[in-house]
Amino acid sequence: MEAVAFYIIAAIAVFGALLMITRRNPLAGAFSLVVSLIALAGIYAMLRAELIFILQILVYAGAIMVLVIFTIMLLNLREEELEEPPAGKIKTLIILAAVAFGCYGIIKVLSGAPDEVPRVPENFGSVEKVGELMLTSYLYPFEIISVVLLVAIVGVVLLAKKVI
Amino acid sequence: MANVESLRYFLPELLLTALVLAVFLVDLGLKRKKVPIATLMVVGLLVSLYAVLKTPGAEGVTLFLGMVSLDPFSVFFKVIFIVTAVLVTLFSMESDEVEEKNFGEYMGFIAATTLGAVLLASSNHMLMAFLTLELVSVPCYVLAGYISRSRRSSEASLKYVIFGAASSGLMVYGISLLFGVTGSLSFEGIRDALSAGNPGEIIVLISLIFILAGLGYKIAVFPFHMWCPDVYEGAPTPITAFLSVGPKAAGFAVLVRMLHVAFSSSDGAAAYLTDISSVDWPFLVAIISAATMTIGNLLAINQSNIKRLLAYSSIAHAGYLLMGVVALSQLGTQALLFYFVVYLLMNLGAFLVVLNFRSQTRSEQIGDYTGLAWRSPIGAFVAVSMAIFLFSLTGIPPFGGFIGKVYLFASIIQGERFIWLAIVAIANSVISLYYYARIIKVMFLRGIDAEDLGGFVSSPTTITLLTILAVGTAVSGIFWGPIARWVSHSASLFFG
Amino acid sequence: MITLDHYLYLSAILFFIGVFGVLFRRNLIVILMSIELMLNAVNLSFIAFSRYTASMDGHVFAFFVMAVAAAEAGIGLAILVMLFRNRRTVQADDLTLMRD
Numbered sequence: 119m120e121a122v123a124f125y126i127i128a129a130i131a132v133f134g135a136l137l138m139i140t141r142r143n144p145l146a147g148a149f150s151l152v153v154s155l156i157a158l159a160g161i162y163a164m165l166r167a168e169l170i171f172i173l174q175i176l177v178y179a180g181a182i183m184v185l186v187i188f189t190i191m192l193l194n195l196r197e198e199e200l201e202e203p204p205a206g207k208i209k210t211l212i213i214l215a216a217v218a219f220g221c222y223g224i225i226k227v228l229s230g231a232p233d234e235v236p237r238v239p240e241n242f243g244s245v246e247k248v249g250e251l252m253l254t255s256y257l258y259p260f261e262i263i264s265v266v267l268l269v270a271i272v273g274v275v276l277l278a279k280k281v282i
Numbered sequence: 283m284a285n286v287e288s289l290r291y292f293l294p295e296l297l298l299t300a301l302v303l304a305v306f307l308v309d310l311g312l313k314r315k316k317v318p319i320a321t322l323m324v325v326g327l328l329v330s331l332y333a334v335l336k337t338p339g340a341e342g343v344t345l346f347l348g349m350v351s352l353d354p355f356s357v358f359f360k361v362i363f364i365v366t367a368v369l370v371t372l373f374s375m376e377s378d379e380v381e382e383k384n385f386g387e388y389m390g391f392i393a394a395t396t397l398g399a400v401l402l403a404s405s406n407h408m409l410m411a412f413l414t415l416e417l418v419s420v421p422c423y424v425l426a427g428y429i430s431r432s433r434r435s436s437e438a439s440l441k442y443v444i445f446g447a448a449s450s451g452l453m454v455y456g457i458s459l460l461f462g463v464t465g466s467l468s469f470e471g472i473r474d475a476l477s478a479g480n481p482g483e484i485i486v487l488i489s490l491i492f493i494l495a496g497l498g499y500k501i502a503v504f505p506f507h508m509w510c511p512d513v514y515e516g517a518p519t520p521i522t523a524f525l526s527v528g529p530k531a532a533g534f535a536v537l538v539r540m541l542h543v544a545f546s547s548s549d550g551a552a553a554y555l556t557d558i559s560s561v562d563w564p565f566l567v568a569i570i571s572a573a574t575m576t577i578g579n580l581l582a583i584n585q586s587n588i589k590r591l592l593a594y595s596s597i598a599h600a601g602y603l604l605m606g607v608v609a610l611s612q613l614g615t616q617a618l619l620f621y622f623v624v625y626l627l628m629n630l631g632a633f634l635v636v637l638n639f640r641s642q643t644r645s646e647q648i649g650d651y652t653g654l655a656w657r658s659p660i661g662a663f664v665a666v667s668m669a670i671f672l673f674s675l676t677g678i679p680p681f682g683g684f685i686g687k688v689y690l691f692a693s694i695i696q697g698e699r700f701i702w703l704a705i706v707a708i709a710n711s712v713i714s715l716y717y718y719a720r721i722i723k724v725m726f727l728r729g730i731d732a733e734d735l736g737g738f739v740s741s742p743t744t745i746t747l748l749t750i751l752a753v754g755t756a757v758s759g760i761f762w763g764p765i766a767r768w769v770s771h772s773a774s775l776f777f778g
Numbered sequence: 779m780i781t782l783d784h785y786l787y788l789s790a791i792l793f794f795i796g797v798f799g800v801l802f803r804r805n806l807i808v809i810l811m812s813i814e815l816m817l818n819a820v821n822l823s824f825i826a827f828s829r830y831t832a833s834m835d836g837h838v839f840a841f842f843v844m845a846v847a848a849a850e851a852g853i854g855l856a857i858l859v860m861l862f863r864n865r866r867t868v869q870a871d872d873l874t875l876m877r878d
Contacts, residue, residue: 124780128788135792135815139799144807151811154792158818165785165829170821170840177844182814182851189855190807193862202804202869213801217794235781236832243828248837256838257285258346259409262401263845265299266417269394270849272306273424276387277439278856409839416846423853427860436861437873443857444809444870447850448800451816454843455793458820458836462786462827467835516875 124164131157142200148187155179167243288345291352294333294360298397301326302390309386316375316385323371323389327396331364342775344406348468351406358772359403359535362622363528367396369630369747370524376634376744378641379429379518388428391421392524399532406543408457408467411536412450415500418529419446425524426517438516445499445509453496459489469544477547477558487561490545494566497540500533503604504574507597511581514593519640522589523633526596527626534622538607538615541567542776546610555610555776564699568608572706575601579713587646588636591717592629595675598714599625602690602707608700609693615773616766617689623765624674624682624758631671631751635664638744654725654738661738663745665725667752672718674755677711682758687711785826793819804870806861810854817847 134154141147159174241247252260289296304326305319312318334357342353370392374380380388398417405411423446427439461467463485464475476486499506514522545563546555557564578598585591603625606618639654640646655665674681687707694704740748758765792815799812821840828836862868 121780124784128784131788132791132795135795138811138815139795139803139808141808142805144805144811147808147811151815154815155818158792158822161785161788161822162825164780165825167825167828167837167840170825170837173841173844174821177848178814178818182848185851185855186807186811186814189859192859193807193868195868200805209801213798217797236830238829238832242832243834243837248834248841251834252838252841254285255347256349256409258288258349259407259413259842262410262413262417263842265302265394265397266413266420266849267845269302269391269417269421269424270852272387272390273420274852274856276384277424277427277853278859409842413842413846416849420849420853423857427857431864433864434875436857436864437875440806440854440857440861441873443850443854444800444806444813447810447813447854448797448816450846450850451796451813451820454817455820455823458823458827458839461824461836461839462831465831465833467839 120164124161127157127160127164130154131161142202144190144195144200145187148183148190151186152179152183155183165243166238169243169245169248172245283343283345283347285346288350291337291343291345292350293337294330295397295400297326297330297333298393298400301330302393302397305386305390305393309390312386314382316382319386319389320371320375323393324368326393327364327368327371331361331368334360334364348470349407349410350401350404352404353775354772355539355775356400356404356535358619358769359531360400362531362626363396363399363403366524366528366531366626366630367392370520370528372743372747373520373523373630373634373637376641376741377518377520377637380520381429384428388425391425394421395425395524395528399528399535402532403535403539405536406469406539408461408469408472411540412454412457415453415496415533415536416450418500418532419450422446422525422529425521426513428518428521432516434516435518436516438513441509442513445506449496449499449506452492456489456492456496459485459492463489469540472544473547473558476545483561490561490563490566493540494570497533497537498570501530501537501600501603502597503570503600504577504597507574507577507600510597511590511593514596515587515590515646519589519633519637522593523630523637526592526629526633530596530600531622531626534603534607534618538618541607542610542615557610564608564610567604568700568703571601571604571608572703573601574598574604575707575710579710579717582714582717585717586648588648588651588721589646591648591721592632592636595714595718596629598710599629599675601710602687605690605694605703605707608703609697611693611697612770612773612777613689613696614693615776616769617686617693619769619772620689620762620765621686623769624686624755627751627754627758628671628674628681628683631667631748631755632675634744634747634751635668635671638664638740638748642738642740648721648724651721651724652727656728658737658739660740660745664738664740664748667748668725669722670752670755672722674759676715676718678715680756680759682755682762685759685762782826782830785829786823789819789823789826791819792816792822806858806868806870809870810851810858813854814847814851817843 131154134150137150138147155178162171344351402414423443426442429435464472502510575598578594582594606614655662674683677683677687691704796812796816824836824840
C-alpha cells in the first residue's frame, strides 16, 4: 500500500519536473512545477515531516510559485520572445557526461544505505518538536535568516522599483 | 556555550547588525545623504573593529551551542573584512558611479555583506556556512546591479544571481549527502564520523565536489569563474574592488576552516594535518589551483578593459591562494593569511587607481592610460602608485606580493608532494608579468602630446588613500616580521 | 517495501532534472524555476535522511533552505524585471554586452 502510494506520487513529481523543463511557455512550466511541488509535499507526509509538509504547500507551492507566476504575467512575453535556439552538440555531450557521473555516484552509494526504518516517537517532525529544536539548538541561525530576508526585501525594492 | 552566555562574545556582530539597520533607517530621513551615511558607516565599522579586537575569549571558544567558533583565525578575517569595508566606503565617496539617491541602501548592503563575511569566517557548522554564504551573496547580487539604468550592470547582476543560486544549490546538495553519511552537520561531528569509519568513499567525494562547487563559485576558481569577468566589468568600480577582496576572503576563510576541521585531523606532527576522508581532496584542490591560475593568467593577456583584466588577475590570485590550502600545513595557512593582508592593500590600491581614472576620463580602456605619468604631477604620482601595486601583484621584490608568494611557494615545497604545483605557479608569475608590465609601459609612454589630454587631478582623499595603500604595499615587502607574527598566531589553532 | 534508497533516487532524479534545466534552457524564468527544483530535491534528501537517522536536524535544514530559496527567488525575479525593462529580453543568449 505504502509502495503503491510512493510510486504514484513519485511519478507525478518527476512528470511535473520534466514538463517544467520542456515547456516553451514559462507559465505552463510554472504550473507543472506547482504540481511537482505538491507531490513532493505528499512524500514529506509519508516521511513524517509534518511541519515541512505544511511549509512546502504554504511557502513553496503557495508563496514562491505565486511570485514566479506573477512575474511571468507582469512581463507579458509575446510568442516570438519565447523562441529558443537548440543547444550545441558538444555542450549536450558534456552535460550528459556530468549527469551520468553524478547518477553513477549516487547509485553507487545507495547500495550501502540502511534498509530498516527506525522507530521514531509519535510526534517526530511535528510543528511542536521541530519548533522546539529551532528555538534551542538552532536559535542562532534562526536569527541570522531574518537578516538574510531583510536584505533580500530591501534589495528587491531597490532593484525592481521604477525611478521615483 | 549556550545561547544567552554567548552574547557576551558576540558584540562585534551585534554592532554590525545594528549598523545595517541604522544605515537603512537613516537613509529614509535624509535628502543629502552621502556624507552623513558614509560617516555613520566608517564610525560604525571602526567601533565594531575595536570590539573585535577587545572581545574576550579570543583564544578559542565555540558559541551558540557549537554554531560559531571564536578564535584567532576568525578574528584575523574579521579585521580583514572590516578594513576592506572601511576602504570601500571611502572609495564610494570618490566614485561618480554611485548616485546620491540610493546611497543608504548601497551602504547598507556593504555593511550586510561584511556582517555575512564576519559570520562566515567564524561558522563551525554546515548550516551556518550555508546561511552566511547566502548572507554574503544576496547583497552582492544587488550591489552588482546597483546602477539600475545601466544595461551592463543589470546583465552582470543577472549572471551573478543565476550562477550563484545554481552553485549554492549544488553546495547544499553536497551538504545533504554528507549529512546522510555522517549523520552530523557540525564540522567536528563530521570529522569524528569520518575518522571513525569509512562511510562510502564515492559519496564523500561527490559531496565534497558539490561543496567545493559552491565555495569555488564564491572565490571564483576554475571552472566556476565564468561570472567573474562580466560581474567585475559591469558592477560599479567600488563594488568591483569590494567583491575582489571581501567575499573572496570570506570564501577562503570558510574553505580553510571546513577542510582543516571537518576533513582532516592533526596526526601527531604538530605543523601538519592529515586528510582523513579517504578521498584525496588535496590532490583535487591542487588540480583546481593549477587550472585556475593558468586560465586566469592566459585570459588576462588579451584584455583591453582594465576592470576585466583585473578580474582575470583576481582569478589567477585565487589559484595562487589555493596553494596555501593544498599544503595542509601550518606554513601553508600562514602563507594564505599573509597573502590576504598584502592582497588587500595591492588589489584595493589598483582598483582605486581605476576608479580615479574613470572619474576623470570616463574610460576603462587600457589604451587610454597612455602617457598618464606625464600629464600632471598628480598623474605621475598615480602612475607610480599603480606601478607599485602591479609590481606587487606580479610578485616582484621588494614589494609585499613577493614575500607573500615566497611564503606560498615555500609551503608547497616544504610539503614535498606537489612540487609540480610550485613550478606551474612560477611559470604563471612570469606570464602575469607580461600583462601587468603592459599597463605600466603604457602609463609611462611619452608618445602623445600630454597637453591635449588636459591635466589629471585627484581629490585629496584619493591621494591620501593611495599613499597609504602604496606605502603599505612597499613596507610589507621590507618589514614583514609583524605581519608574519600576527598570521602565525592566527593560523596556529588548527595545528597541534 | 519502500526504503531510504527510493527516496534518494527520487531526490537525485529531481536534482538532475533541475541541473538539466539550468544548463539547457535559455529562458531565464525557466532557469530560475529549475534552481527551485534543485533546492526541493535537496530538501527531499534532507527529510529522507532525517527519517532514517531519526534526528530532526534535516527538518530544520530544510526549513532554512526554503527561506533562502524564497530570498533568492525574490532577488532573481527582481533582477529579471529590471533586465527586462532595460533590454526587453528574458533569454540568456541575449546577455552578450560583455565578451572577451
